Amino acid sequence: MARRYITLSDEQINRAQHADIAEYLRQHGETVIREGKCFVWKKHDSVRIQGYKWYQNSTQKGGAAVSFLQHFFSMHFVDAVAALTGENIPSLPERKGSPASQSAKPKTNTASAQNFVLPEKADTYKHVYAYLSKTRDLDDDILSIFFENGSLYEDIRKNAVFVGFDEKKIPRSAHKKGTNTFAPPYKRCVTGSNLNYPFGYFGGGETCYVFEAAIDLMSFMCLNRNQELLKQNYIAIGGLHINPVYQVLESHVNIKQVVFCTDNDIDGKLPDGTPHNHGQEFAKKHAHNLQTMNYETKILTPSTKDWNEDLKKERMNLL
Secondary structure, eight states: OOOOOOOOOHHHHHHHHTSOHHHHHHHTTOOEEEETTEEEETTEEEEEEETTEEEETTTTEEEOHHHHHHHHHOOOHHHHHHHHHTOOOOOOOOOTTOHHHHHHHHHHHHHHHHHOOOOOBOSOOHHHHHIIIIISOOOHHHHHHHHHHTSEEEBTTSOEEEEEEOTTSOEEEEEEEOOOTTSOOOEEEOTTOOTTSOEEEEOSSSEEEEESSHHHHHHHHHHOOSTTGGGSEEEEOSSSOSHHHHHHHHHOTTOOEEEEOOOOOTTOBOTTSOBOOHHHHHHHHHHHHHHTTTOEEEEOOOSSSSHHHHHHHHHHHHO
16 A cells, blocks of 8 residues: 555664564574574575674675565565564555555555465365374364365475465465475465465454464364354464454454464563563553454463464374
8 A cells, every 4th residue: 555654653663673684584484594693594595684684795785674674575664664563553545646646556566466476286285185184183174164265275396375365355475384294394475475464264253363373273273163163253464463463454344353362482582581472472462452442352372382282282182
């Protein structure tokens, strides 16, 4: 969406500028490899990252975290700040007929259309099905919901692809997850994805359950079977990013309650070593913010690290 001028506080900009770039990349499925005091981004191996600073040897460009997202992900400054802080910074539409509105909107749409392409689909889903049902213990009927509506499929490299759609059912984002349990873990965010459109299921009810990952979403559905299961809404926000939640609330006015089901990071720590349960602190913060906007909120905490671990634990106890 095109924007008019938006005022950001110094505190917001400062937090965004000093965000941990390597951690941001990990949360979006990118691989970073430590080399001494720095990290190397596997996708662009000339990039060196140290905390919030980056430098690309091949272009001799560098800077802080916000410029990193602007340079490599073509983000608007405001969007980069929002992504790095996890905040919902409102978009302000251009006034109709203004020169900025006439020029900015086509550029945004064209870039999105050119950059985002779904991975090529395989003519089978056997590898994805085997991985999700046997390794992750997900139930056939839950998997079939997502296979049938096109939000889950297998690509030609045998990866599971989790797709996010917009209100018109047009694919806008996708994450890939490797299915080979004998290879190093593999996950990637597909280039050009608009992460405001998350993988999910929308049943039309008044409640939306929020998860960090698609597999946790489906695990929760397996664990919580009742008559209301398919009448409610479920989204996977791809880490700890609040913008997809606000996007869903804006486009699904039927939703009155948001239930945060984020991870239970009992061993989590801040960069300075201070204990910090990332998933639960995120849930507390944004549950409070949504309450001020007249949404009902609730927090459900997995007994282990996440809902898939809970599902595996339950299945083991049933054997």
